[in-house]
Amino acid sequence: MKELKVQPIKDGTVIDHIPPGNAFKVLKILGITESLPDSVISIAINVVGKRGKKDIVKIENRELKAEEVDKIALIAPNATINIIRNYEVVEKRRVEVPDEIVGIVKCPNPNCISNTREPIKTRFIVKSREPLKIKCYYCEREPEDISSLII
């Protein structure tokens, strides 16, 4: 008998094709463990799929909206979002880099006001998606290695 490593969910959201080892970062960026204290969340790490290893996150009884999930595009640009109702995938789409990235990336400029204890979140304007270019809203620095700056 074929045994499923990750059980299907009845209703909710499945985030698939997360680069291996990044599932916890995805959860952290989404802030889901705090905002959905009652949801059952399952995580699968290093699942072998058709295109190699990947991570999967399943959130039961909650359909995540596009703008909530697009925040993960920086670390999981190829992730897909599957909305599940009664065990069926009713909607499937890729994540998209949003116009602004708020509170996810740290500015590499040590003299930027966003790196002090001011009551603000970091904020970057997306200048181009392909290749990804972002600019700090405050000091206007354009960081190069964006993935290393994820908070």
Add this chain to the structure above:
Amino acid sequence: MNFKGRDVISIKDFSKEEILYILNVAEKMLPIAEGKEKSNLLNGYIMASLFFEPSTRTRLSFEAAMKRLGGSVIGFAQPGTTSLQKGETLADTIKTAESYCDVIVMRHPKEGSARLAAKFASVPIINGGDGAGHHPTQCLLDLFTIRKEKGQIEGNRVALLGDLKYGRTVHSLAYALALFKVDMVFISPPELQMPKEVIEECREMGANITIKNSLEGLDEIDVLYVTRIQKERFPDPEEYKKVAGSYRIDLKTLENVKEDMIIMHPLPRVDEISPEVDETKHAAYFRQTFNGVPVRMALLALVLGEVK
């Protein structure tokens, strides 16, 4: 054009038409700035002058501008005398200050600080310099000076000389001059050259750019804009002396320049312009300093909505 309530954070927030509009208002302010006419235009308004970092020209000329227009000034010139010393955030200082005034002028050592202040304040914020970031009022007074001295901004060949790498004020000036499609020559030691992005941006905007490492060819220049080469950019003090010396403007370097070539400098200067040059008709830097007053008067009157 309506500037009422607007923040002045970066020159890039303004179009060419808006810049010309500000310069035209500044032109009208000249007799008041010179003390020849009296004005009560901003009577009853209060400007908070928050200088978290030392400044002579920017602070004094803003305060003079406000007072020449009949307004009042509150503020500080040394953060040591404020609650910042107790660890207050800039956001809290701004929220406090705005409840006492109608407009805030600030200088702060951190880049992006003016943008942050604008987020927290409901009164207009005018950036008087944010670290190595923007200094839009300097840029406007530079443009005003070129127009006043040369009749117009377009058609001049402008050389920017000195530390072009780190000084973002020269980056803003280059951008603003490119808006007017001015021919520019960037003269600097190789290690302090204008960043590639700035050069590319200016060229894309239609400006003709030449890059040089020496003072040769000054005879073709209409405006020579000199900036300070800072000692701390060089690990070896001997190297600094050598480099700084080779870009020094004195009477000898001016032998073959155009009769009406002007020399500008944002000041303070150290050794980059010899004091003997002050006596020549080329020296425009003290007139440039004065021009900070009418330009800042124009900005205050515009953002407070008393000039439309």
